[in-house]
Amino acid sequence: MSHVLRRSLTATQPVIVKGEGSYLIDKDGTRYLDACGGAAVSSLGHDNKAVRDAVAAQMATLSYAHTGLFTNEPAEELASYLIARAPKGTGQGRVMYLGSGSEAMEAALKLARQYHLENGQPDRVHLIARAPSYHGNTLGALAVGGHAGRRAPFAPMLINAHHIDAAYGYRLQRDGESEEDFALRMANQLEDRIQTLGPKTVAAFIAEPVVGASLGSQPAPKGYFKRIREICDQHGVLYIADEVMCGMGRTGSLFALEQEGIAADITTMAKGLGAGYMPIAAVMASQKVVKAIEDGTGRLWNGHTYMSHAVACAGALAVMNEIDSRDLLSRVRTLGERLEAGLRSALGQHAHVGDIRGRGLFWTAEVVKDRDTKQPFDVKENIAGAMHMTALAKGVITYPSQGCADGTHGDHVLLAPCFTSTEEEIDQIVAVLAETISEATAGK
Ligand SMILES: Cc1ncc(COP(=O)(O)O)c(C=O)c1O
Incomplete structure (x- = not known):
């Protein structure tokens, strides 16, 4: 019996022992093509030598020194890199x-709360996010998350947060409404909510750029984030971009966010880092936020034991070096075009595929019961679960979820292949996904 408190206490799980390119390999030698990087994490595949070497080399010199007293070279170098590459306006x-x-x-x-306190605005307590x-x-x-199912068990313990609609074109854009008008209508929900709560009481707006x-x-419609930036600036509300x-x-x-032509006040990142x-x-933190702290208490009101861990920072720095030295951003764009074209050609006319959306190497097919009415499957049919297991049986790992349509119903399957994938792997992912969706929805 396992003593790991796993996500499922009943399912048996393969034991993964090795990574090789875009594949994970289990103890029995079964190979799984990773079409989603776990959860959009493994952008460089599973056996990148440069990153492994950088981690080992850092481990051999310095692993940990507490940030209350010290800084370290990988942390400094990585921060300078990220600031230099940040969207213009940071x-x-x-x-x-x-x-x-x-x-x-x-x-x-x-940090958003600290910014407002340093600026002498203690009434700014409200957080507005999206669902x-x-x-x-x-x-x-x-x-702040807008996922009804995940929030539900903990709802009585959650801090107060407000939600406006995410700009979900497939279901919310009106017939005949242009992309720009839809973008404005969605972004103006923020203006309305700020007015309702009281402009001087709102601390931050939180949204994932995609x-x-x-x-x-789901990318934003054209002009959406420009309008969001305007609204935030007008009311002194910080925009937190969740780029995790x-x-x-x-x-x-x-x-x-670079592709939206604006910068956030605060940006988070994780998985691909x-x-x-x-x-x-x-x-x-952008210059504006940093300056408020510098001109105020001069201290960050947040601390964790493992901040700026030297080995973690050295690993991330090596990831960034790989992305640049191998020009992987161009690779993401060209492979992404191939993935999109493949999905549109294989699934664009599928009776149970309502929408195909994404950007770069980040693509999703939303699966519906009725393509004409956009009616989702009943949550109990668990089409997402069926797609997950069907694809896995074909040796491909995908990332299906439920809840996109209304927080509970709505099945979609998300793909986030490694930037280092081959063209053949991308084609295989498309072919397996098409078979998977057909099999999971057969007779429904
Ligand atoms: C957009 C976004 N923000 C935050 C998180 C939380 O990250 P973690 O699971 O590393 O705590 C996730 C995880 O999936 C995410 O997708």
Whole structure:
């Protein structure tokens, strides 16, 4: 019997012993093609030598020195790199390091509160986020998350957070409405909510530039984030960009927000930062936020034992070097075009595929009962679960979820292949997904 408190206490799980390129290999020698990087994590595949060597070399010199007293070279170098590559408008910001996306989101929310206190605005307490969204599993991150199912058991313990609609074109864009008009209508929900709560009481707006697991790789309509930036600036509200899943190259630019032409005040990143080699996350504070603290108390009101871990930072720095030296962002864009074309050709006319959406190497097919009415399957039919197991039986790991349509119903399957995938692997992923969706929905 296992003594690991696993996600499922009843399922038997293969024991993975090795990674090789885009494949994971279990104890019995079964090979699994990783089409989703776990959860959009493993951007460099599973056996990157440069990252492994960098981690081993750092381990051999310095692993840990407490940040209350010391800094270290990998942490400094990585922060300078991220600030230099940040979306225009971030300015001379700073970066703090944490261990997971949820921790980064907690730290971001607290940093927003600190910013307003340093500026003498203690009434700014309200947080506005979107639904659907996912921002992590710790109580603060779960509170701002807009995923009804995941919030439900903990609802009485969550801090107060407000939600507007995520810009979910497939279901919310009206017939005849242009993309720009839809973008404005959705973004103006933020203006309305700020007015309702009282403009001087809102601390921050939180949104993923490309929505991840909760909605399935949903980019924003054109102009959406420009309007969000305007609204936030007008009311002194900070914009926190959650790039935990969509950042670090996944959408074809290092930061997903670069493609929207704005910068956030605070940005979180995690998964692709360590690419699965190191558990590392980061919070980037823009110059505006840093200056408020410098001009105020001069101290960060947040601390964790493992911040700026030298081995984790060295691993992430090696991941960034790999992305640049192998020009993997271009690879994401070209492979992404192939993946999109493959999905549209294999599934575009499928009777149970309502929408195909994404950007870069981040793509989703939303599966519906009735393509004409967009009616989702009943949650109890668990089409997402069926797709997961069907694809796995064919040797391909995908990331299906439920809840995109209304928080409970709505099945989608998300793909986030390694940036280092071959063309043949991308084609195989498409072919297996098409078979999987057909088999999971057969006779339904
Ligand atoms: C957008 C987003 N934010 C935050 C998180 C939380 O990250 P972690 O699971 O590392 O705590 C996730 C995880 O899936 C995520 O997708």
